[in-house]
Amino acid sequence: MPPPLVSAGLVNVTYNSSSERSVWVCERITRFERFTKGVFFGDNPLNHTLSMFILQASLVCLFSSSFQYLLSQVGATTFVPQILAGFIAGHSVLGNIRLFGKLISTTKPFYVCETISLFGSMLFLFLVGVKIDPYMVIKTGRKTWAIAFCSCTFPVLLSIFFIFVLRRLWNPESEIYESIFFIAIFLSSGSFHVTAGFLEDLKLLNSEVGQLALSLSLLNGAVSAFWQTVITRLISADVKEHNNSVTLSTIFLLLLTIFIVFVLRPIMFWMIRKTPRGTPISEAYMVSIFLMVLGCSLIGEVFGEHYLLGPVILGLAVPDGPPLGSALVEKLETFVTTVFMPIFYFSSGVKCNISLIDGHSFAIVQPVALFSFVGRVLGTMLPSMCCNMSLVDSFSVGLITSSQGINHLLYLQSCLYFRIISEQTYAQMMVSLVWLTLVSTPIVKFLYDPSKSYLSLSKRTIEHAPPNAVLPLLACMHFEENALPIINLLEMSHSTLSSPVCLYALHLIQLKGRSAPFLKVHQENTMSNSLHSSQSDNIISAFKSYQNQNMGNVMVKLFTSLSPYETMHDEICTLAADKRVCMLITPFHMQWISGEVSKCANPIRKLNRNLLKTAPCSVGILVERGNLVWNNPLYGVFFYSVAVVFIEGSDDREALTYAMRMANHPNVRVTVIRLVDPCDRITNSFSEDADSDLVLKFKDNYIQIKRHDYREELVRDSVELINAIKTLESCYDLVLVGRCHENKSSLFTGLGDWHEYPELGSIGDMLVSPDSAFDGSVLVVQQQRNTGVAQNDFRLDSSVYSKHTNFAPPV
Structure with a gap:
């Protein structure tokens, strides 16, 4: 029998699965007070929300740093160590240990941790928007557009063809096929920030291959973000129940975009004009930008949009570079990437329960993920070779643009929240994100060396220069x-x-x-x-x-x-x-x-x-x-x-x-x-x-x-x-x-x-x-x-x- 309501909190824990189960958990309010009196007063610090949150954040930051140190030797990107840290600190590893399982799975501290992680992901994607130059799309040439089109369509067609073949040959009545098409389309998507982070970790941003990969990923990322948002809206069960609200929500999104572009962006340019050249941006202006981020996110939540859409659009509207864009990145990036994002990966890892994966579904999903990955590599590689690029360089571009990261994980969580995919599918997708990224990174590091393009040139010195020549x-x-x-x-x-x-x-x-x-x-x-x-x-x-x-x-x-x-x-x-x-x-x-x-x-x-x-x-x-x-x-x-x-x-x-x-x-x-x-x-x-x-x-x-x-x-x-x-x-x-x-x-x-x-x-x-x-x-x-x-x-x-x-x- 549960304790009286005055001393207990009723928490509704909803598992976003196809069966839409709800479990009611009763917890004592006194057990999760915010602050602890300390061990010297007979109090257990782990019975309090703040102490539990600090423990969770410390664990995931420790695991993330340790994996980063170990995997950096093989060239792994920062995404892999952080997501592995979330796995270790979640239900899949430490959650199975009785002592750690009680600490990690406690309801109230976990929701506090998840709320903070969502706030961190909002700031992170705002910074992603700040770093992106939208005019790069206009500057790209026809060949880049052609390669980007092939890299978008070829993996989708190849993976869907493989799904039809697989469905005919093996267990066509399996429930996993309900979301398998979405899995294929999802894994065929691209992301500019993921590619940029991949290149930054491998120190290839200035290389010829890196420049092409950035241009391709910008086009792919824009297209992928558009149709993933559309698919999420159309397939979501909540949207199906309120069809009339979709039109109003879309109109509001357009109005919010117009407001950001024609009101907030001119204000930012006014801030830049008011800042003397060579001096840092005023703290008052920085606070104003931060309030704009919070306001855009709140307005989006009020009118039924995703809380991330407003900050992302606002980030794209911020003038990149000094003095405003660089100041925002300099002040926020270190704290967001080293503190908030590990917490986000922890909350993502807690939701991922690898024990739900069975051999049958694994044998279906992972080959589909592999075919989507191979299709994306080939879709980039073949047209690149037609543009007179070498085999090694075109293969490297294909691997780089096929990398997975934080943007894919955010879309995955949205689909779990809207019940587009089940918890089992979520775990399958998380596994595919990790191993596909972990495999592709060392291959690129081994194959591609940007210095080869200029180290093989003939001798160029002043001593050997021809006389009376330029x-x-x-x-x-x-x-x-x-x-x-x-x-x-x-x-x-x-x-x-x-x-x-x-x-x-x-x-x-x-x-x-x-x-x-x-x-x-x-x-x-x-x-x-x-x-x-x-x-x-x-x-x-x-x-x-x-x-x-x-x-x-x-x-x-x-x-x-x-x-x-x-x-x-x-x-x-x-x-x-x-x-x-x-x-x-x-x-x-x-x-x-x-x-x-x-x-x-x-x-x-x-x-x-x-x-x-x-x-x-x-x-x-x-x-x-x-x-x-x-x-x-x-x-x-x-x-x-x-x-x-x-x-x-x-x-x-x-x-x-x-x-x-x-x-x-x-x-x-x-x-x-x-x-x-x-x-x-x-x-x-x-x-x-x-x-x-x-x-x-x-x-x-x-x-x-x-x-x-x-x-x-x-x-x-x-x-x-x-x-x-x-x-x-x-x-x-x-x-x-x-x-x-x-x-x-x-x-x-x-x-x-x-x-x-x-x-x-x-x-x-x-x-x-x-x-x-x-x-x-x-x-x-x-x-x-x-x-x-x-x-x-x-x-x-x-x-x-x-x-x-x-x-x-x-x-």
């Missing part, structure tokens, strides 16, 4: 302060009509507030008014002024790249390969001019290391100490004093070749300082002959010019090497040094143990170390390495290469 250079910039040093370097490169320099200036911006990266090409005599391009306005103006000042002698092409730091090197290398540049120049991660280290120093340093390993051309890291900023060639004529520290090796030859081009400039004085170890001369090696020939060429062509100089210094050990480097202090505006030296002598003995910046090599590290009094700028040069193979990390741990190591030397 010298293409690529210069990267992160901040406005990087522009003037690059302009000075361009001035010293001595671009003339007979031997011009073509500079591709690339402004790099970290991807914030959107999912898809992009590369903006700035046309001549135009200035883009987009929010992202406006950050490049000062850089564009500086380079255009310099080009106009040297009309006919200098060619400058301007680009802006918006991408995450983890994959930014792919964007740079792809552009370098496409433009066939001989050297790319990138700034050092530290800035001495302002006296402060940028907050982006660590990502920029990692970017430079990735460029040293994968660049399809020579790489120069420019360490600016102030000399190239104080000199401004836009407003006057300046004289530059340049030195080259030459020891031996391909990197030193590349640096000397670049300096020989600078020596042709009438306002540049070049001094070559060759450091020679008298005890370790190898006169018969190819490297030594190439070194001597290049040095002899410099002496023959430039020493007779009085402003240039050449000298040799004998150094016997690392102490004398350091003393020779100290003689450069306060003498030169710019010093060019090679990064690596193929030397087995004792010159570099012990130096590698004291490297603070291995990416600069031994000489560069000595020049910029805190103990050095050298105040000039340094350009550390690395000549292009082996073609077709990315460089090993050991070269970034020590700049000195020993001929006695077990690693093969570069060619």
Whole structure:
């Protein structure tokens, strides 16, 4: 007999199955008070709602982090560890244990947890909308539309054909066939955010395959979201009982969309106009946006729409990128993805009871899921191959666009709520989501390497560039302060009509507030008014002024790249390969001019290391100490004093070749300082002959010019090497040094143990170390390495290469 109603709460637990069972559960209200008195007062904390919720959230976050650590080794996306954590913490695993089952299955704390998870999913999908650029649909070409159409229709047709065959051959009276068609259509759907997250986890956002997959998933996601919403409305039992309400609900949805687009979106643009450039968005504006999200969700619930529709539409209406879109993502994303979403996966896992799955239904549903997956892969792969894409790349695109994620899970829960599918079907679908995603990720990681497209190119260096031809250079910039040093370097490169320099200036911006990266090409005599391009306005103006000042002698092409730091090197290398540049120049991660280290120093340093390993051309890291900023060639004529520290090796030859081009400039004085170890001369090696020939060429062509100089210094050990480097202090505006030296002598003995910046090599590290009094700028040069193979990390741990190591030397 239940206790009196004054001390008991009656909770209606409805299982959304085909039989529409309802179970009434009686629980003592006193047992689930909000707060606990504590164990020292004889109270059990697990008998209270707040304590139970914290325990549930802690368990799922712990499991999610553990699975993420283990499965990241095989390239699994974040979706798989989180959904597995929900399985473990739900009825399927811990729920079967008597002690944990009582804790997890307690009714009131679970509904509190589920409510919070739904609130988190609302914020999550709002952020998804913020990151999406709807104009990408307009920008896609005909081939992308054709591939997207095939990837939508082919899996549906193939899976439905398989269902008809299966129904004729095996147990046609099974109840599972009632929802099998919906399963097939559901698994054939796509999602832009799922694909973007997949690519971000695999660090493929900037790759050619990643760009195509994003465009396809945007089209597929829009189509899938439309017809899934329509199917959910038409099949839902509640809708069938109230047919007249469907029309009113649809009209209201259109009115809500119009209100968001024509009222709330202009308000957001007004907020942006009121925010001074370069300053963060006001907290009052952020609170206003948050209230808009809650209001749109509430209005949707009041008029019978899904609570997620309003926030998603509002997110699409938010202007992406800085200052508003990026600020929203920066403030909300970490907390939502690391706290709210694990709770959402926990509530999803609790609803999934794998014990309901029987062998017969499993043998029907999982092959259908496999055929839908294969059909989606083939539907993307075959038309891609018809568009002259390679087999590996087209197969990778098919696997990426077939990935499953959070959007599929949300639609699945909606179908469970509207009784379109049963609990057994829900569990079957959850299993298929996990294993299909878990299988496809390692295959993509193993098959596709974006660096293969540019590492197999022929040698492109300044040393091997044809004389009196256009010298293409690529210069990267992160901040406005990087522009003037690059302009000075361009001035010293001595671009003339007979031997011009073509500079591709690339402004790099970290991807914030959107999912898809992009590369903006700035046309001549135009200035883009987009929010992202406006950050490049000062850089564009500086380079255009310099080009106009040297009309006919200098060619400058301007680009802006918006991408995450983890994959930014792919964007740079792809552009370098496409433009066939001989050297790319990138700034050092530290800035001495302002006296402060940028907050982006660590990502920029990692970017430079990735460029040293994968660049399809020579790489120069420019360490600016102030000399190239104080000199401004836009407003006057300046004289530059340049030195080259030459020891031996391909990197030193590349640096000397670049300096020989600078020596042709009438306002540049070049001094070559060759450091020679008298005890370790190898006169018969190819490297030594190439070194001597290049040095002899410099002496023959430039020493007779009085402003240039050449000298040799004998150094016997690392102490004398350091003393020779100290003689450069306060003498030169710019010093060019090679990064690596193929030397087995004792010159570099012990130096590698004291490297603070291995990416600069031994000489560069000595020049910029805190103990050095050298105040000039340094350009550390690395000549292009082996073609077709990315460089090993050991070269970034020590700049000195020993001929006695077990690693093969570069060619």
